[in-house]
Amino acid sequence: MFSNLSYMELVFGGIGIYLFFRSIYRLYFHPLSRIPGPKLTAITHLYEFYYDVICGGKFLFQMEKMHEQYGPVVRINPREVHITDPRFYDEIYASSTRVRDKDPYYVPTFALPLCLAATVAHKNHRLRRSLLNRFFSKRVISEQSHACEEIIQKLMKRFEESHQEHGLVQLSDAFSALSSDIITYYCFGKSWNFVEDKTFCSDIRMATNEATEVVHLNRFFPWMVYLPYVIPMKAMVWLQPGKAALFRFAQAIYDQSSEAMERIISTTSKGIQKTARRTIFDDLTDPSLLPHERTLHHLEDEATELLTAGTEATGETLARTIYYLSENKEILHRLRAELKQVMPTSTNTAALQELEQLPFLTAVINESLRLSYGLLGRLPRVAPNEVLKYDDYIIPAGTPMSSATYFIHRDPTIFPDPEKFDPTRWINESENDKHLKRYLVPFTRGSRACLGINLVYMTLYMTIACFVRRFDMEIHDTQLEDIQATRALLAVGTRRGGLKIYSKVTGVVQN
Secondary structure (H helix, E strand, O other), X not given: OOOOOOHHHHXXXXXXXXXXXXXXXXXXXXXXXXXXXXXXXXXXXXXXXXXXHHOOOOHHHHHHHHHHHHOXXXXXXXXXXXXXXXXXXXXXXXXXXXXXXXXXXXXXXXXXXXXXXXOOOHHHHHHHHHHHXXXXXXXXXXXXXXXXXXXXXXHHHHHHHHHHHOOEEEHHHHHHHHHHHHHHHHHHOOOOOHHXXXXXXXXXXXXXXXXXXXXXXXXXXXXXXXXXXXXXHHHHHHHOHHHHHHHHHHHHHHHHHHHHHHHHHHHHHOOOOOOOOOOHHHHHOOOOOOHHHOOHHHHHHHHHHHHHHHHHHHHHHHHHHHHHXXXXXXXXXXXXXXXXXXXXXXXXXXXXXXXXXXXXXXXXXXXXXXXXXXXXXXXXXEOOOOOEEEOOEEEOOOOEEEOEHXXXXXXXXXXXXXXXXXXXXXXXXXXXXXXXXHOOOOOOOXXXXXXXXXXXXXXXXXXXXXXXXXXXXEEEOOOHHHHOOOEEOOOEEEOOEOOOOEEXXXXXXOO
């Protein structure tokens, strides 16, 4: 009966039969078959591929539609469960006493296979993170607040110059440059002085944002993340001349990492006592790490992760804060009045500890973080040895499960009128206030929460205080719709592409 069939017909026929029976298994016999969701997402990853790769980061919003139809728990692809119920968030992103691995399928999204965020195994992550926890502790970071203040004052000077020249400032470029300078000083030992660049090195930021356009493609073709290790930098520039700024940025990180490794090896071999301020590279080359985790590529990936993730998240939160304050004068004036308690004149500075005690400033920061999201998309976790239960649904051990800041921060049962910028929701000293703080998760939570949270908070407190106390700002050519999320990449995608907020300094406060 097969004599008239060609080899290719047999091959394709076999593939078709395999796909048919695999689909039947996934729909009716898979351990997740009872989890609600579209049949197509249960059968294939192509649904996710279409919305995230072809449509460019739209799968998150398709997930939103799924939840509207099927409820708080949805099977979003053949192997992953997504849950929007805020009460279950701490089960997914559990503390270090419970094992939570990364989903190896999702890790290539970060495009840095050797960084801490890409470490799959709970045990390995815990060891690597333990070496960095002290470096990013609140006490150690507070000790460097004076240096942070000096960098902030450089940016304040740029804003004063802009006022004198009656020019427009692209806030997200300006504040991302500030964040880059603070991170490079704190982590690398020397600021890269992006703030002093005429355009705030906006070409690097633009090229970096363009590079995030392919992050979802990495998930489906994970071999792509290793290309930078095998293709020389000059060849990459030749192949993609439009991304020359990005490759210069990558080369600078490589050079910094290489120089640090050579210095550490030299001082260690000669028994020289280190006298300079400790940097992130000292911790990343700690002898307790296995030799294959102390390579130059590991240092390079970790440095890139710290710089790119911290720069965009902090810079965009600052830019959004100034946008909301400029568009809500009553809130701006109330915040300025509070700041006068610790900053009597507009040129005064205040200690970080003083600023942290101001309730309305804290409320403004909390609300800005809520509407900035941090990382917009989902971050799957795996409980390899634990069977979890959500209502009547069983989540087998080893199942990728996720939630997303986008859904938690916009849940109207927790944050009424969630699209509104309303800091007053945070200043009620009742049990409700504690309830809200539990669901502020821009840094996620648990054993894999953002390492740089204390550095981010220091930057937000000190920068917002200095800016609001000193300047009046008017927003230009930017509507609310221009800063709202329309795509989920590593950074928040908007209808303009990346975040772009144009503004003009209209006055310098004199008292």
